[in-house]
Each structure stands twice: as structure tokens, then as C-alpha cells.
Amino acid sequence: MASFFNKGFGRKRDSDTSGRIPPGQYETHDFPVLTAGPTPRIPLTNWTFSLEGLVDTPVQWTWEEFNALPHQSFTNDIHCVTKWTKLDTHWEGVSIETLLEHANVKPEATHVMAYSYGDYTTNIPLEDLRHGKAFVGLRFEGQPLTPEHGGPARLVVPHLYFWKSAKWIKGLRFMDADKAGFWERGGYSMYGDPWKEQRYRSDD
Amino acid sequence: MNKIQWLMAEVTAIVQETPRVKTLTLRLPEWIPHLPGQHYDLRLTAEDGYQAERSYSIASPPEKTGEIDLTIEFIADGEVSSYLFDGIGIGDPLEVRGPIGGYFVWKDTMANDPLLLVAGGSGIVPLMAMLRHRANIKATNPTVLLFSVRTDEDVIYWNELKTLACQDSQFSLLITFTRRPPSDWTGYQGRIDGPMLSEVLSRFSSPPLSYVCGPTPLVEQVANTLADVGLPPTSIRTERFGPTGT
Ligand SMILES: Cc1cc2nc3c(=O)[nH]c(=O)nc-3n(C[C@H](O)[C@H](O)[C@H](O)COP(=O)(O)OP(=O)(O)OC[C@H]3O[C@@H](n4cnc5c(N)ncnc54)[C@H](O)[C@@H]3O)c2cc1C
Numbered sequence: 001m002a003s004f005f006n007k008g009f010g011r012k013r014d015s016d017t018s019g020r021i022p023p024g025q026y027e028t029h030d031f032p033v034l035t036a037g038p039t040p041r042i043p044l045t046n047w048t049f050s051l052e053g054l055v056d057t058p059v060q061w062t063w064e065e066f067n068a069l070p071h072q073s074f075t076n077d078i079h080c081v082t083k084w085t086k087l088d089t090h091w092e093g094v095s096i097e098t099l100l101e102h103a104n105v106k107p108e109a110t111h112v113m114a115y116s117y118g119d120y121t122t123n124i125p126l127e128d129l130r131h132g133k134a135f136v137g138l139r140f141e142g143q144p145l146t147p148e149h150g151g152p153a154r155l156v157v158p159h160l161y162f163w164k165s166a167k168w169i170k171g172l173r174f175m176d177a178d179k180a181g182f183w184e185r186g187g188y189s190m191y192g193d194p195w196k197e198q199r200y201r202s203d204d
Numbered sequence: 205m206n207k208i209q210w211l212m213a214e215v216t217a218i219v220q221e222t223p224r225v226k227t228l229t230l231r232l233p234e235w236i237p238h239l240p241g242q243h244y245d246l247r248l249t250a251e252d253g254y255q256a257e258r259s260y261s262i263a264s265p266p267e268k269t270g271e272i273d274l275t276i277e278f279i280a281d282g283e284v285s286s287y288l289f290d291g292i293g294i295g296d297p298l299e300v301r302g303p304i305g306g307y308f309v310w311k312d313t314m315a316n317d318p319l320l321l322v323a324g325g326s327g328i329v330p331l332m333a334m335l336r337h338r339a340n341i342k343a344t345n346p347t348v349l350l351f352s353v354r355t356d357e358d359v360i361y362w363n364e365l366k367t368l369a370c371q372d373s374q375f376s377l378l379i380t381f382t383r384r385p386p387s388d389w390t391g392y393q394g395r396i397d398g399p400m401l402s403e404v405l406s407r408f409s410s411p412p413l414s415y416v417c418g419p420t421p422l423v424e425q426v427a428n429t430l431a432d433v434g435l436p437p438t439s440i441r442t443e444r445f446g447p448t449g450t
Contacts, residue, residue, distance in 0.1 A: 004212075004249060004297070004299070005250055006248045006249055006250070006287070006291070006296075006297075006298070007291075007296075008287070008291045009248045009249070009256075009287050009291060010250045010251075010252075010254070011250060011256075011283070012282075012286075013283070023255075024247070024255070024257040025257075026256060026257075026283070030446075032420060032446050033420050034444060035442065035444075036307055036441065037427060037437050037438065037440050037442055038430065038431040038437050038440055038442070039428055040437070082259065082446075083257055083258060083259070118437065119438070148424060183307075186305075186306035187304075187305075187306040200208055200304065202208050203208075
């Protein structure tokens with residue numbers, strides 16, 4: 001029994017998935033949208049994806065080249081800092097590990113700044129993108145990813161709060177130190193582990 | 205930086221704003237000045253330990269010290285809002301933490317810039333904190349509120365907004381009714397669209413800073429339209445309350 005409780009308050013929806021819902025989160029079947037501003041429109045003819053910063057040779061792909069890379073399917077639970085969790089989402093995209101085969105990342109690289117169309121940025125430790133833990137998502141639930149949800153391509157790092165999964169991704173910059181991205185400068189956590197409830201900078 | 209602590213607040217007043225909206229005043233053991241636009245997180249705990257957390261914008265301006273006002277819209281199957289609406293009385297304790305948010309905020313350094321506020325339903329709440337604070341600091345920047353509501357029963361803070369508009373020649377209140385306007389209504393009707401936004405923007409002599417808040421589809425539509433008619437995307441700030449539909 002909780003030491004403090006709100007009289008008469010109880011769970012409205014039963015859930016047999018509670019072990020998959022991090023603290024403070026609730027399960028939604030919608031796919032809510034969270035963005036700081038309007039949705040950018042990105043013509044595919046102009047779209048590029050780059051790896052830059054601490055790499056031996058920077059790489060840039062066009063939309064066609066990127067789509068020709070080996071694709072994989074992913075099924076993940078995603079957790080948004082605004083409290084919703086969506087279980088068993090299905091994605092198709094290119095694993096970051098696949099991308100890294102095309103650029104030699106320098107040994108001193110420890111962190112990555114993901115940057116997007118619309119000037120959004122977010123910082124992630126390099127290790128959290130490796131070994132199949134993260135991918136660039138191109139299709140969601142069998143359909144091309146819509147602009148509201150970050151299409152044509154979004155970074156997906158399912159084990160961190162979803163703002164780390166930068167929408168409208170344009171590239172990854174490899175860095176030798178951690179640097180705050182857009183929401184992080186605004187007071188959000190540098191790392192964002194939903195299981196430790198690292199929502200805000202003060203939770204780090 | 206100190207951890208934003210959960211605090212035990214006490215409900216000191218409840219005001220019925222509309223048939224579906226109530227304002228709860230919470231007295232905080234430790235009140236921290238906030239910026240208009242920020243929110244608090246609120247946590248409910250059931251007797252079996254189950255917890256639910258939601259965010260609620262601060263309606264009161266920072267000039268109201270020691271307490272915060274939260275304005276809550278009743279959602280019939282809403283786990284938290286329905287409890288706050290029906291299950292809470294004066295004197296009850298509520299756990300909150302805040303103030304939170306560093307982006308959807310209006311700062312005093314912006315007090316000279318023209319300001320466009322667009323709200324759908326309870327999306328008015330953080331914008332009301334901005335309008336209240338703006339009146340308190342006697343800012344004279346041209347300001348327009350475009351407020352989308354369903355019916356004449358649903359206009360949250362209507363009297364206060366009318367009073368603000370009467371007292372301040374630089375503030376215009378524009379309401380659009382999407383379902384049922386008052387019988388003598390001559391203003392906007394229907395959902396906010398491109399022509400309506402263009403007309404609203406033509407009231408400004410220079411491009412305003414915009415804050416858009418409400419249900420996700422409205423925020424998407426308004427923010428994208430504002431960008432389409434030429435406002436710089438970085439001048440448009442949005443806050444989505446949910447839900448999404450699909
Ligand atoms: C930063 C921020 C500030 C917010 N400020 C306020 C505020 O000032 N006042 C306020 O009333 N709410 C505000 N909200 C929304 C609030 O946090 C809750 O989402 C809302 O009260 C619903 O929670 P619930 O537990 O009652 O519903 P849930 O049990 O979570 O959902 C029940 C059903 O209602 C739907 N639903 C969820 N949210 C909404 C919504 N906003 N409108 C209509 N249907 C919905 C869900 O899709 C679901 O079908 C804010 C949200 C954010 C992210």
C-alpha cells in the first residue's frame with residue numbers, strides 16, 4: 001500500500017503490459033505528435049543524409065542511395081517524455097551499424113549530435129547508437145513515415161525517451177565530448193533513460 | 205542543479221469555468237516563480253500504489269505568489285482529468301512538480317514584439333498566463349488572441365478576456381465557434397483555416413511572434429499554415445496537449 005494516495009483514484013484501464021511501461025508513463029494506442037514548431041516539408045530530390053565530424057571521410061547519401069542500403073525490420077516500444085508509451089511499433093529502416101560500415105569513425109569519438117531539417121538537434125552517446133540499438137526509420141507500420149512523425153526519415157533510438165529519436169533527420173556529427181542539443185539546452189535530460197525517469201536535466 | 209522535487213500541494217479553491225472545465229488553485233509549500241507558458245507535472249497515486257502522471261499548464265501569472273492555478277478540461281474516459289474534475293475538493297492534497305518547460309514560454313524581453321496567440325479549447329491555459337502577465341507588466345505590444353471553441357458554453361475565461369480587450373486597445377480578442385456560435389454572433393465561425401489566419405495576420409504591421417496551443421490536429425494545421433503564409437518557422441512556437449486521432 002502506498003504511504004500517500006489520492007482517495008478514490010484508481011487505474012481506469014487494465015493492463016497486462018505494466019512491466020513494459022516505465023515509471024510515470026502510460027500506454028497509448030495513438031501515435032501522438034510532439035514538435036517545437038511547424039512540420040518541415042522536405043522534397044526527396046533535395047534530401048541527403050550525412051555522417052560528419054570525427055570520421056576519416058565524411059559520407060553523404062541521396063534519397064535513392066540511402067534507400068538502396070540494406071534495410072531491416074524493427075519492433076520496439078517507444079516512450080515519449082510527455083508520458084505516453086506505445087508498445088510494439090513496427091519500423092523499417094537502416095541500422096546505424098550499417099551506416100557506420102561506410103565511414104571510419106575516429107577512436108576519439110564518444111558522442112553524436114543528430115541534426116535535422118528545421119535545425120533540430122539532439123545529443124546521444126555513440127555507444128547508444130551502435131550494435132543495432134538504433135536505426136534510421138523510413139517506414140512505420142508498413143507505410144512511408146509521414147512528415148508529422150518525422151518523415152521522410154527519422155532517427156529511432158527506442159531505449160531512450162523519444163525526443164532523442166530526431167525527426168526529419170539530416171545527419172550525424174561525431175564528437176569527442178557530450179554537447180547539449182535543442183531540448184537538452186532547454187532543460188531536458190542529457191541522456192533520457194525512461195527507466196530511470198531522466199526527463200529533465202535535474203534528473204540526470 | 206537541484207532535482208525538481210515532488211511537492212504536496214493543497215487545493216485551496218475550485219472555480220467552474222465552463223460546464224467541462226474547472227480551475228483548481230493549489231497552495232505550494234515551496235513556490236517557485238514561473239515563466240508564462242510553463243507547466244507542472246501532476247501525479248495521482250491509487251491506494252494499491254498505481255500512479256498516473258500528466259502535465260498541466262500554469263494559468264496564473266507569476267505575480268500570483270504562493271499558489272498556482274491549473275485549469276483542467278474534463279475528458280469523459282480520462283484517467284486523470286476526470287478524477288481532478290469529479291474527485292477533488294477543497295483541502296485535498298495533490299502531488300505536483302515544476303515549473304517545467306523552457307521553450308513554450310513568453311519572456312519579458314519579448315514584451316515589445318507583436319504577439320499572436322492561437323488557442324484551441326483548453327490550449328488557452330498557458331496563453332492566459334501570458335496575457336495576464338502581459339497586462340500586469342503593462343506591455344503595449346500589439347497582441348491578438350485567436351481562440352477556437354466549440355460553442356458559446358465553452359469559452360474559458362470569457363469575461364476576463366472581454367475585460368482585458370476593453371481595457372487594452374493593443375489587445376484584440378477574436379473567437380471562432382466551430383459548432384454553435386451565440387445567436388447574435390457576427391465574428392468568426394468554423395475551424396481556423398488559411399484565409400482566417402491571413403486576415404488575422406493582416407492586423408499586424410510587422411510579423412508577430414506566435415504561440416499555438418491546443419489539440420494536436422489544430423496545432424499542426426495552424427503552425428503549418430502560419431509557416432506557409434511566410435512567418436519564419438523559428439518564430440512559431442507550439443504546444444500540443446494531445447490526443448491524435450490516429
Ligand atoms: C505540456 C502539456 C500541458 C498541458 N496542459 C493542460 C492544461 O492546462 N489543461 C488540460 O486540461 N490539459 C492539459 N494537457 C493535457 C493533459 O496532460 C492530459 O493529457 C489530459 O488531461 C488527459 O489526461 P487523462 O488522464 O484525463 O486522459 P487519458 O486517460 O490519458 O486519455 C483518455 C482518452 O482521452 C484522449 N485524450 C488525451 N488527452 C486529450 C486531450 N488533451 N483532449 C482530448 N482528448 C484527450 C486519449 O486519446 C484517450 O482516448 C497538457 C498536456 C501537455 C503535454
